[in-house]
Amino acid sequence: MKCTVFKSTRRDYTYLYLRDDLELEDIPEELRQLLGDTAEIMTLELSADRPLAQENVESVIANLETEGYHLQLPPKDDPSGWLDLPSAKETK
Known part of the structure; x- marks a missing residue:
């Protein structure tokens, strides 16, 4: 599966894999705002x-097939704060 990889200029070590037939404007607005400006860094042909x-790679391909994109966060980064979602402890 062919995809383009973008780097967030706002968040270090954060990358967006975007299915080749889509544009950045096709991802959710909230995600675009959180990523800030992006820089295209490469095009990949993914395979298992x-x-x-x-x-x-299989998770990335699955996300590209279902959502059209895959978000790669920095190691050990908790994405729940990105969307101001309550933590599991706060919802109990």
Whole structure:
């Protein structure tokens, strides 16, 4: 599966994999705002037999197929604060 990878200029080590037939304007507005400006860094042809350095390639492909994009966060980053969602402890 072919995709384009963008780097967030607002959040270090945060990358967006975007399915090749889509544009940045096709992802949710909230996500675009959180990423801030992005820089296109590469185009990839993903396949299950070619692993990625930081992500499970099969998960990335599945997200691209269903959502059209995959968000790669920095290691050990908790994304719940990105959308101001309550933590699991706060909802109990």
